[in-house]
Amino acid sequence: MDIGTSVITPSESAEDTLPSMFWGLDPIYGVFAKLYIKDILELKKSQPVPVDDGTGVISCLWWKKQRAMENVRLASSPFGLNVLEQLNRINQLENSNSQLELGDVVQVRGRLRDYRDQREINSTSVSKVVDPVFTAQIARMLELPYLYRNFYDKTFQIQMDSSDPNQQGEPTLSLQRKIKQFLTQNGVKNFYQQELEAIDSLVCIAEQNCVSLCLHHPSQTSQDPPSSACVSKQIHELFQQAVCALQEEGIIFQKVAAHTELYLVTDAEKELHKVTRKIVQDDSTRPKYVDKGCPFHHIVSCVRHSYSAGVSEAAVQRVLDRLECDSEIVSTMDRHYTVS
Known part of the structure; x- marks a missing residue:
């Protein structure tokens, strides 16, 4: 579950937090953070500003928006691309992911708020996670301790002595x-x-x-x-x-x-760009990746095998971002890619 970080952690008191004018200096502020539900429920509200992972239960508010496709007017594409058909396909995929039943695993992104003395999530997106062998849940439980240890548990300090x-x-x-x-x-x-x-x-x-x-x-x-x-x-x-x-x-x-x-x-190494694009193009057609696209770590592993073992994840991410900016690939979800 991704939650906007607009509150302070349980280990901090409201009196010890930085003034709100300095919040934007913290690189963690304003990003969507992946947290345990237990910690979400225990977050303390800051004084200046009046998921089921097994750690707790929390309410999620989700306003579903219906798209009126009959009112959409689209220009014809010179490349023979049926944009309306693609939009309908995206709508069908969103609708299928939004049909939830009791017991489904979902990914929720939103912002926290208190309503009638109850903590809840005002969701901006909710999608069902198809995870028959618990791959996504295992990956999440491995990722969260790393995020807590390296980011969330570290108190942001402003160096007041700028002379050093x-x-x-x-x-x-x-x-x-x-x-x-x-x-x-x-x-x-x-x-x-x-x-x-x-x-x-x-x-x-x-x-x-x-x-x-x-x-x-x-x-x-x-x-x-x-x-x-x-x-x-x-x-x-x-x-x-x-x-x-x-x-x-x-x-x-x-x-x-x-x-x-x-x-x-990285930007000048055209062979790396070519290899990365071909990996996404070839592997996104495989049955296991055809719906969601190739995951980032799979692409990194293939790049290191096909191009060089020394390529860093940051370099591969930069290449993927550049390819997406050039409309050669698209990101289908969080760090999943397919050809455009």
């Missing part, structure tokens, strides 16, 4: 942005890290930040200027951090995971 650039991560972020801009403007397809460290414009950005870092180092006095060895070491480490951040973002990837190997620019 190391705490804010500004040096890495500024160099990361500059590298990304350099790769795009120059049409770079691949590179080694030492090649980036030879680009004057990038080194200038890194050097400015590293001098500041050395001056803030506890062993550095205000009377002594930072040594060249200190600055050089900081520049190299800053480039490493920026490159790692670009990998985590999916902007670049390595075919072989090693610090000395070649980095490839």
